[in-house]
Amino acid sequence: MKRNAHTANPSLTETINNNNSPKRCCTQKDNKNCVASNSSTASSSSIDNISCSIVSSSTSSDLLNMEATMDNLIAMGFSDRELNLKALSKAGNDINEAITFLTNPTCFNDDVIIPKESTTFIGPLTKEQVDQQQQQPQQQMVSSDNNSSVLSDDLSMNNSNSFTTSAFLDLETKVYGDNWSIPYKRDEVLGRCLLSAxxxxxxxxxxxxEHCKxxxxxxxxxxxRKLQCSHHVNNWGVEVQLGVFDMVELLIDLIAARLSYFPVPVxxxxxxxxxFDHDSVFQRKHKSKPYDRLLYDKQLGDRILANSPSPSTFSVYNRSEPYGWLCQIINRFVLKDGIQNLKEQFKSEQSLTALEYNALLSPFVNCMDYIIVDKYRQLFSEHTEQALEYVKNLKEEDFKAKSINSTFELLSTLRKICSVVWSARLEQVEELHLNLLLKMVALSNFNAKMNSLKELAKIIENCTSNIQSISKTSIPRDILIEDSLQTKRVQLAFASTNESSNGDNCQIFNGLYSLIQTSIETEQRRAYQxxxxLINLSNTSNACKDYFSSTANQWEFAINWLKQQMQTSWQWSPAQNVSNEDTDTRSFQRTRSAQFTLEQ
Structure with a gap:
C-alpha cells in the first residue's frame, strides 16, 4: 500500500502526503498537537526534524488503550502490527508520535525501523533491478474519482511505446510556482516520467x-535547475539529497539515450x-563526497573520463575537494554510451548550427578540473576543430541574423576549453573572436553593428571584472589594451570612413554617427536607441569615451536633436504605456528613460 509521496521543495526537507482522507494534520517532533492544514506541505526549522503531513481519524484523547490505538493505525493504512506495536511502545501510546516514527524511521537513534513494504532504491540500479522494480505491482490507495487516470498511467508505464502522460501532467503542477514541490522517488511522478522517457x-x-518531447x-x-541551483538545496535532509541524486542519475541515462539519434537535443x-557544473549549489554542497572507484572504474577500464581534481589554468582556485558525486555522474554518462552518442551528433548529415555546436561542446566546460584532460583531448580534438572551421566560414548574411549571439557563446565555450586542453589554440580563438567583431562593425547593417558592439562591451566588462571567475575565463585585458588597431576599430564603429587601396578599390564605412543622422528624419526611435x-558604451569603455570626446563636433547634432525632442509640448503621462524600445512605432517618445539618457 502506497501511503506517502516524497518531494523536494523550497520550504522543507521532506513532505509525506496521504490521499486517503479529507483531513490533514501536522505532526512535529517538538509539538504533539495536530494542526489542521489545507496545504500538502509543512515547513520545518531543522534539517533533522522532517515534517510530516498525515491523516488521523481521531485525536489521541479518544484512544483508551493501545489496542484501540493499534486499530486506528491499521485503519489508516499502517498494516504491520509488529511495527505498530514497536512505534506505540516508543511513543508511550501517543498516536501522533507513533505515526511520526512509522513515517520517519530516522527519528529512531537507537533502533531504526525499516518498513517491510519499502521498495525505494538509492543510487544506480542494474538493469535487472529496474526490470524487477517495474514488474512489482504498485499497491496504492486512490479515491474513486482518479482510479481511471492512475490505471491508464500504469498501463502506459508497462507499454514501452507510450509515455506516462498522467504522471507528466501531475508533475507540471508541482514544478511551477513559488511553492514548487518536486518528487524525488523513482516510483513517483518525476521518476516515472524519467524511466518512461x-x-x-x-x-x-x-x-x-508530444508530452514526452x-x-x-x-x-x-x-x-x-531548481534541484541543482536553488539555494533551498542547502536546507534539504539526507534522504532528499540522496533522492535528488538518484533523479540526476536517471536524467544522465535519459540524455545518453536521447543522444543516440538526431537532431541535437539542445x-x-x-x-x-x-x-556537470562543479560550482552549482548541489555540487558545492556535496564536494566532499568521496568517489567510489569500484562503482564504474572496473567496467570502464581505459574509457574512464572523470578522476581526482588536478590544478589547471582553468581553476579559479587550487581545488582539492574530491567531488565524488560529480565524478560519478560523469563516468555514468560514459558507461551509458553518452560520449559515443554525443560524438556521433557531430556527424549529422544536416549542417549544425552555432547553437548546436555550443550545446555539444559545453557540458564539460565547468568540470575540466575533474576529468582526464588527455582523454578529453583525444575524444574532442576533431570536433573542436570542426566548430572553429564553422566560425571561420561564416558569411555576411550570418552576421545579420539574430542567431549570431549563439556564435559568440560558442567562441566563449571554445576559449574556455582551449585554455585548459589546447593552450596553443587559445590565441587563435581570441583572434577569431575579435576579427569577427571587426567584420560585423564594418557592415552597414544595423543589427550587425549593434550586436558586435554589445559583444565588445561585454568582453570589456568581463576582462575588467573584479570577480575572478569571470575575468579568468574572458579575453585578457592586455590583449584589448595593447591592440594597435583599437583606435581604428572605434573609428569604424563611430564615424564614416572612406578607404582606398591602389586607387582601384574604395570601401565606404557608414558609422553610427551617420546612422543617427539618417534615422532622425526617417526613424526617430532607431536614432534615439x-x-x-553610444552613451552607455562610453560609460563602460575608456577608449570609446576618449574617442567620443575627441569627436564632439560630429555627434553634437544628435544631442541637440534629443534636447529638442524632450522640450516639445507633449507631456509624459504615467498612465500611458510608451517606450522607445517598442518596435511597433518609428517615432520618438518622450520618456523618463530618455530624460535620464540626455542627462548623462
Whole structure:
C-alpha cells in the first residue's frame, strides 16, 4: 500500500502526503498537537526534524488503550502490527508520535525501523533491478474519482511505446510556482516520467510523443535547475539529497539515450551542463563526497573520463575537494554510451548550427578540473576543430541574423576549453573572436553593428571584472589594451570612413554617427536607441569615451536633436504605456528613460 509521496521543495526537507482522507494534520517532533492544514506541505526549522503531513481519524484523547490505538493505525493504512506495536511502545501510546516514527524511521537513534513494504532504491540500479522494480505491482490507495487516470498511467508505464502522460501532467503542477514541490522517488511522478522517457529514447521514439518531447525540452530544464541551483538545496535532509541524486542519475541515462539519434537535443545538453557544473549549489554542497572507484572504474577500464581534481589554468582556485558525486555522474554518462552518442551528433548529415555546436561542446566546460584532460583531448580534438572551421566560414548574411549571439557563446565555450586542453589554440580563438567583431562593425547593417558592439562591451566588462571567475575565463585585458588597431576599430564603429587601396578599390564605412543622422528624419526611435547605446558604451569603455570626446563636433547634432525632442509640448503621462524600445512605432517618445539618457 502506497501511503506517502516524497518531494523536494523550497520550504522543507521532506513532505509525506496521504490521499486517503479529507483531513490533514501536522505532526512535529517538538509539538504533539495536530494542526489542521489545507496545504500538502509543512515547513520545518531543522534539517533533522522532517515534517510530516498525515491523516488521523481521531485525536489521541479518544484512544483508551493501545489496542484501540493499534486499530486506528491499521485503519489508516499502517498494516504491520509488529511495527505498530514497536512505534506505540516508543511513543508511550501517543498516536501522533507513533505515526511520526512509522513515517520517519530516522527519528529512531537507537533502533531504526525499516518498513517491510519499502521498495525505494538509492543510487544506480542494474538493469535487472529496474526490470524487477517495474514488474512489482504498485499497491496504492486512490479515491474513486482518479482510479481511471492512475490505471491508464500504469498501463502506459508497462507499454514501452507510450509515455506516462498522467504522471507528466501531475508533475507540471508541482514544478511551477513559488511553492514548487518536486518528487524525488523513482516510483513517483518525476521518476516515472524519467524511466518512461528513457525507454522511448532507447527505442528512438521519444520525440514522437508530444508530452514526452515537452517533458524533455521544457519541464526537465526547469525542474533540474531548481534541484541543482536553488539555494533551498542547502536546507534539504539526507534522504532528499540522496533522492535528488538518484533523479540526476536517471536524467544522465535519459540524455545518453536521447543522444543516440538526431537532431541535437539542445535543451537536454544545456541541462547536462548544469549537472556537470562543479560550482552549482548541489555540487558545492556535496564536494566532499568521496568517489567510489569500484562503482564504474572496473567496467570502464581505459574509457574512464572523470578522476581526482588536478590544478589547471582553468581553476579559479587550487581545488582539492574530491567531488565524488560529480565524478560519478560523469563516468555514468560514459558507461551509458553518452560520449559515443554525443560524438556521433557531430556527424549529422544536416549542417549544425552555432547553437548546436555550443550545446555539444559545453557540458564539460565547468568540470575540466575533474576529468582526464588527455582523454578529453583525444575524444574532442576533431570536433573542436570542426566548430572553429564553422566560425571561420561564416558569411555576411550570418552576421545579420539574430542567431549570431549563439556564435559568440560558442567562441566563449571554445576559449574556455582551449585554455585548459589546447593552450596553443587559445590565441587563435581570441583572434577569431575579435576579427569577427571587426567584420560585423564594418557592415552597414544595423543589427550587425549593434550586436558586435554589445559583444565588445561585454568582453570589456568581463576582462575588467573584479570577480575572478569571470575575468579568468574572458579575453585578457592586455590583449584589448595593447591592440594597435583599437583606435581604428572605434573609428569604424563611430564615424564614416572612406578607404582606398591602389586607387582601384574604395570601401565606404557608414558609422553610427551617420546612422543617427539618417534615422532622425526617417526613424526617430532607431536614432534615439543609437544615441543611448553610444552613451552607455562610453560609460563602460575608456577608449570609446576618449574617442567620443575627441569627436564632439560630429555627434553634437544628435544631442541637440534629443534636447529638442524632450522640450516639445507633449507631456509624459504615467498612465500611458510608451517606450522607445517598442518596435511597433518609428517615432520618438518622450520618456523618463530618455530624460535620464540626455542627462548623462
Amino acid at each position: 528513457v525507454k522511448l529514447a532507447l527505442a528512438g521514439t521519444a520525440d514522437q510523443d 515537452k517533458f524533455m525540452e521544457i519541464l526537465i530544464p526547469d525542474a533540474f 535543451q537536454l545538453l544545456e541541462t547536462l551542463t548544469i549537472l 543609437t544615441v543611448k547605446f
